[in-house]
Amino acid sequence: MPDPVDSKLQEKLSRRLRFYEDLGLSPFYRNRHTAGMQDSSATLASPSESIEESPLPKSSAKSPSAPNAYVSQSAVLPAAAGPSLFEATNKMPGDTLPIVRADLGECTRCKLHKTRNKIVFGDGSSRADLIFVGEGPGADEDAQGLPFVGRAGRLLTQMIEAMGLQRPDVYICNVVKCRPPSNRQPEKDEVEACSPFLFRQLDVLQPKVIVCLGATAAQTLLQTNRGISHFRGEWLDYRGYKMMATYHPAYLLRNPAAKSEVWKDLQKVMAELGLQVKKNKAK
Numbered sequence: 001m002p003d004p005v006d007s008k009l010q011e012k013l014s015r016r017l018r019f020y021e022d023l024g025l026s027p028f029y030r031n032r033h034t035a036g037m038q039d040s041s042a043t044l045a046s047p048s049e050s051i052e053e054s055p056l057p058k059s060s061a062k063s064p065s066a067p068n069a070y071v072s073q074s075a076v077l078p079a080a081a082g083p084s085l086f087e088a089t090n091k092m093p094g095d096t097l098p099i100v101r102a103d104l105g106e107c108t109r110c111k112l113h114k115t116r117n118k119i120v121f122g123d124g125s126s127r128a129d130l131i132f133v134g135e136g137p138g139a140d141e142d143a144q145g146l147p148f149v150g151r152a153g154r155l156l157t158q159m160i161e162a163m164g165l166q167r168p169d170v171y172i173c174n175v176v177k178c179r180p181p182s183n184r185q186p187e188k189d190e191v192e193a194c195s196p197f198l199f200r201q202l203d204v205l206q207p208k209v210i211v212c213l214g215a216t217a218a219q220t221l222l223q224t225n226r227g228i229s230h231f232r233g234e235w236l237d238y239r240g241y242k243m244m245a246t247y248h249p250a251y252l253l254r255n256p257a258a259k260s261e262v263w264k265d266l267q268k269v270m271a272e273l274g275l276q277v278k279k280n281k282a283k
């Protein structure tokens with residue numbers, strides 16, 4: 001007679017393996033006892049699958065306008081200083097934001113830890129229907145340990161309020177949790193090391209809508225290297241969550257004319273969430 005506990009564990013493991021398949025992690029390999037050691041054999045997928053250098057395989061690179069257009073194929077073990085990707089993306093029943101944050105710890109999984117002041121994990125309601133995902137912290141965020149608190153953050157706050165919400169009603173986070181030097185774009189190894197924690201945040205929050213602010217966030221979740229202009233303003237699917245990509249507030253500070261495009265995107269989000277469209281939009 002099989003032990004009933006074993007069958008439950010088997011079912012959990014099956015669900016977990018399906019989750020990894022969604023992430024493109026195949027074949028699957030792990031040795032818990034060597035997870036903390038430098039071991040290139042533990043790589044779960046080739047770094048050549050990175051979002052910046054390689055488009056999706058043709059078989060999975062569907063039209064971005066189609067439902068379930070993309071699935072995440074993110075895919076290498078984080079650096080040896082922290083838990084493996086198995087642990088990093090291991091959304092356990094009962095996973096919570098504090099647990100994800102605790103697993104992140106005083107992270108040294110990528111080189112961004114060398115220049116950061118504070119890890120910027122995320123901020124907002126753990127029951128939010130709406131999540132904004134940006135690229136990475138800037139100088140103000142790095143100093144305060146909070147996302148979107150500089151000039152771009154103030155614009156994002158205006159946008160949120162124009163939607164009839166307040167910042168505490170939503171959740172805000174970034175692809176990478178440490179500031180890239182001189183606000184450069186995060187590099188592929190940095191995204192690969194940090195994004196599993198974003199994936200876990202999203203799974204814990206289970207939002208109705210994810211709004212990606214800028215190309216890096218959208219490309220990370222969609223696992224594409226296509227420019228944001230190809231799919232901005234369209235409804236997309238990230239592992240069953242409705243997702244909209246729009247321009248980053250920092251881009252709007254440089255290109256104010258694009259605000260009207262962003263406002264159109266946010267109006268679609270508002271309609272999806274059943275929010276009233278207000279006459280006065282973000283200026």
Ligand code: SF4
Binds near residue numbers: 109112177
């Ligand atoms: S960016 Fe992410 S992976 Fe890199 S050190 Fe910071 S928390 Fe760790």
